[in-house]
Amino acid sequence: MTDTKSDPTADSVATTDASDLPDDVILRVNHLVKEFPITKGVFFRKQVGAVQAVSDISFEIKKGETLGLVGESGCGKSTTARSVLRLLQPTSGDVWFRLETEDEEIVNVATAKKDTMRQVRRNMQIVFQDPYASLNPRMTVATIIAEPLTVYGEGSKQERLDKVKDLLKVVGLSPEHANRYPHEFSGGQRQRIGVARALALNPSFMVLDEPVSALDVSIQAQVLNLMDDLQDEFDLTYLFIAHDLSVVRHISDRVAVMYLGKIVEMAGRDALYDRPMHPYTHALMSAVPIPDPHIESNRKRMLLEGDIPSPANPPPGCRFNTRCPKAVSGKCDVDEPEFKELEPGHWVACFFPEVEKVY
Amino acid sequence: MTEPLLEVDDLRTYFTTEEGIVRAVDGISFSMMPGQRLGVVGESGSGKSVTALSVMGLIEPPAGQIVTGRVMFKGRNLLELDEDELQSVRGGQIAMIFQDPMTALNPVYTIGDQLMETILLHQDVNRSEAREIAIQAIEDVHIPNAKAQMLDYPHQYSGGMRQRIMIAMGLSCNPDLLIADEPTTALDVTTQAQIMDLMLELAEERGTAVMLITHDLGVVAGFCNDLQVMYAGGIVESGTIDDIYYNPQHPYTWGLLESMTRLDDEQQHRLYSIPGSPPSVIDLPRGCRFRPRCGFATEICGQVLPALRPVGNPGQMAACHHAEELNLKELKADAAPTVEPAAATDSDLTDVDLDLQEADVEGIEAQRSAMDQVEGEEGSL
Numbered sequence: 001m002t003d004t005k006s007d008p009t010a011d012s013v014a015t016t017d018a019s020d021l022p023d024d025v026i027l028r029v030n031h032l033v034k035e036f037p038i039t040k041g042v043f044f045r046k047q048v049g050a051v052q053a054v055s056d057i058s059f060e061i062k063k064g065e066t067l068g069l070v071g072e073s074g075c076g077k078s079t080t081a082r083s084v085l086r087l088l089q090p091t092s093g094d095v096w097f098r099l100e101t102e103d104e105e106i107v108n109v110a111t112a113k114k115d116t117m118r119q120v121r122r123n124m125q126i127v128f129q130d131p132y133a134s135l136n137p138r139m140t141v142a143t144i145i146a147e148p149l150t151v152y153g154e155g156s157k158q159e160r161l162d163k164v165k166d167l168l169k170v171v172g173l174s175p176e177h178a179n180r181y182p183h184e185f186s187g188g189q190r191q192r193i194g195v196a197r198a199l200a201l202n203p204s205f206m207v208l209d210e211p212v213s214a215l216d217v218s219i220q221a222q223v224l225n226l227m228d229d230l231q232d233e234f235d236l237t238y239l240f241i242a243h244d245l246s247v248v249r250h251i252s253d254r255v256a257v258m259y260l261g262k263i264v265e266m267a268g269r270d271a272l273y274d275r276p277m278h279p280y281t282h283a284l285m286s287a288v289p290i291p292d293p294h295i296e297s298n299r300k301r302m303l304l305e306g307d308i309p310s311p312a313n314p315p316p317g318c319r320f321n322t323r324c325p326k327a328v329s330g331k332c333d334v335d336e337p338e339f340k341e342l343e344p345g346h347w348v349a350c351f352f353p354e355v356e357k358v359y
Numbered sequence: 360m361t362e363p364l365l366e367v368d369d370l371r372t373y374f375t376t377e378e379g380i381v382r383a384v385d386g387i388s389f390s391m392m393p394g395q396r397l398g399v400v401g402e403s404g405s406g407k408s409v410t411a412l413s414v415m416g417l418i419e420p421p422a423g424q425i426v427t428g429r430v431m432f433k434g435r436n437l438l439e440l441d442e443d444e445l446q447s448v449r450g451g452q453i454a455m456i457f458q459d460p461m462t463a464l465n466p467v468y469t470i471g472d473q474l475m476e477t478i479l480l481h482q483d484v485n486r487s488e489a490r491e492i493a494i495q496a497i498e499d500v501h502i503p504n505a506k507a508q509m510l511d512y513p514h515q516y517s518g519g520m521r522q523r524i525m526i527a528m529g530l531s532c533n534p535d536l537l538i539a540d541e542p543t544t545a546l547d548v549t550t551q552a553q554i555m556d557l558m559l560e561l562a563e564e565r566g567t568a569v570m571l572i573t574h575d576l577g578v579v580a581g582f583c584n585d586l587q588v589m590y591a592g593g594i595v596e597s598g599t600i601d602d603i604y605y606n607p608q609h610p611y612t613w614g615l616l617e618s619m620t621r622l623d624d625e626q627q628h629r630l631y632s633i634p635g636s637p638p639s640v641i642d643l644p645r646g647c648r649f650r651p652r653c654g655f656a657t658e659i660c661g662q663v664l665p666a667l668r669p670v671g672n673p674g675q676m677a678a679c680h681h682a683e684e685l686n687l688k689e690l691k692a693d694a695a696p697t698v699e700p701a702a703a704t705d706s707d708l709t710d711v712d713l714d715l716q717e718a719d720v721e722g723i724e725a726q727r728s729a730m731d732q733v734e735g736e737e738g739s740l
Contacts, residue, residue: 301556
């Protein structure tokens with residue numbers, strides 16, 4: 001295998017622009033790193049270390065596609081999402097984003113200047129996990145949904161209100177709801193309000209950060225269906241962050257699995273679920289319960305020992321080696337495995353990749 | 360035939376609030392045999408946790424009241440015991456594990472102290488014997504180096520480790536019944552698998568009966584023998600897990616199963632979703648509580664609350680007027696009848712004032728300039 005094959009963005013490493021970005025790619029994340037400082041002292045704060053929440057990850061998202069990003073708490077999936085949107089300033093790396101303007105300008109979100117960022121922000125939106133915390137309880141639904149329009153000075157007041165009513169209908173609420181306050185709504189309805197707000201500026205790309213994990217099962221299905229419909233209707237591209245692998249399988253076209261700040265496996269949806277190759281992916285999938293007693297009683301569970309190590313002090317070599325059943329000492333705890341394309345579109349970072357059946 | 364371990368009969372637990380009476384649990388009856396693992400499944404507000412709290416005698420008057428019912432445990436009605444008698448049952452014969460292990464453990468006492476407290480309270484032992492039992496309990500939940508762990512504080516543990524300690528505490532007095540209220544909801548999926556595995560191992564080894572309260576039909580499938588589904592304060596279906604997963608009789612159970620995303624689901628078809636949302640437990644609909652969301656509802660459903668009755672496989676029960684006619688087992692999700700969305704309940708709000716408040720706009724402008732400032736600073740970094 002040549003070097004260019006071992007890095008999903010190898011071609012772009014040398015270049016500082018993204019002129020080679022294929023036409024169908026809307027977002028390219030290139031060697032993204034996000035560190036948080038660890039400080040000590042009360043009066044004389046000094047940095048004594050850093051937590052590398054996201055450590056050198058690269059991926060691309062095609063237009064109209066849904067990339068699912070899964071992992072357990074603390075693996076860096078939300079930090080990745082926030083760095084992509086530059087709600088957090090990336091420590092290093094590039095986030096190339098294709099702006100939906102007439103000349104399809106490609107900008108680096110990680111370093112863009114203020115004026116460009118204003119352009120970027122209206123094209124990239126986010127729906128948050130907790131619909132109880134992400135809506136201001138003192139604002140009416142109309143004000144909440146119209147806020148992005150107000151901020152960007154879109155239309156007259158009347159036009160904004162018409163848009164609010166349209167958006168409410170689009171997300172399955174009724175325009176009469178506009179004058180109410182968030183506390184009058186159930187969790188599922190609040191999440192719809194959050195979605196309407198994200199849609200207000202006609203974005204092309206949306207980050208969905210665990211949008212259904214706070215909802216009851218019967219409501220989850222409603223919101224997932226809504227996200228599906230909106231993607232078709234508005235030609236949206238999604239980065240879908242979740243810890244629930246069965247939800248991710250349902251909604252994604254491609255899936256990336258994260259562990260301790262790194263992507264360990266990335267593939268098309270069916271390839272990943274039918275032919276998972278990384279031992280962590282195996283463990284993660286075999287831990288997901290299936291609502292079917294016969295399958296469940298015949299399944300072989302691959303249980304992981306211990307807990308996820310602290311990202312402030314990641315183990316040397318492969319980050320999964322401390323919990324990996326296949327780890328070979330002298331190899332896995334010394335060298336870091338390369339993220340390689342083992343089958344077309346199927347990337348794995350493991351010295352001993354092997355397809356395993358997990359259900 | 361052995362005697363049931365727990366028999367709940369027509370239990371009604373109501374809470375008085377400013378908005379009205381919340382009928383959190385409204386007339387449920389069920390029983391558990393020794394060693395049985397029963398799943399209680401429902402969405403938030405269905406009354407599953409209040410059921411557990413009622414059995415444990417943890418409903419605090421005057422806000423909450425057990426209005427009627429009997430909770431027979433080993434031949435004694437728990438609702439008639441005084442606080443002292445109840446205390447000896449609670450923790451000793453019935454133990455409970457809560458959802459959030461951080462709030463359930465006391466941060467200022469060591470793990471050892473907290474474990475020994477339970478043991479000293481319920482068993483006739485001295486401190487050094489209690490210490491031995493506590494160490495054994497920690498070893499039983501597969502935490503290595505138990506002696507040293509006795510001196511640790513809860514904050515030194517991860518969520519999974521804390522939940523192990525809760526299980527150790529719950530099982531340290533060898534209870535006959537363990538009530539686990541969403542024990543893995545706050546945990547990651549790989550930790551969840553570890554904890555469920557551990558609970559299954561210990562429950563089988565000791566013959567402990569477990570009531571597993573959860574919203575996750577996946578967790579139940581691998582752990583329980585029997586299952587009951589709750590909706591808006593009532594049991595709508597009960598039976599063995601095979602009965603319920605492969606031959607559901609109630610439209611709500613069927614809808615729940617159909618609307619779940621599954622890891623082994625290869626088709627990316629549109630999910631079935633139960634229309635609407637659960638009713639407010641203050642203002643329950645007349646008749647069947649699921650009627651406003653049910654595509655099969657007829658006139659009788661709006662008038663008479665269906666009783667839980669035998670239907671489907673032997674031993675299976677469902678509370679639906681039409682259970683026999685529906686043949687839900689064969690029903691495909693895309694063939695399910697739909698419900699007309701309820702007419703806008705706020706039609707009285709004709710004079711809607713959609714105007715943005717000026718104060719809000721000012722607030723937004725202020726935020727906007729603050730954001731610009733932050734961005735400017737970032738740009739200069």
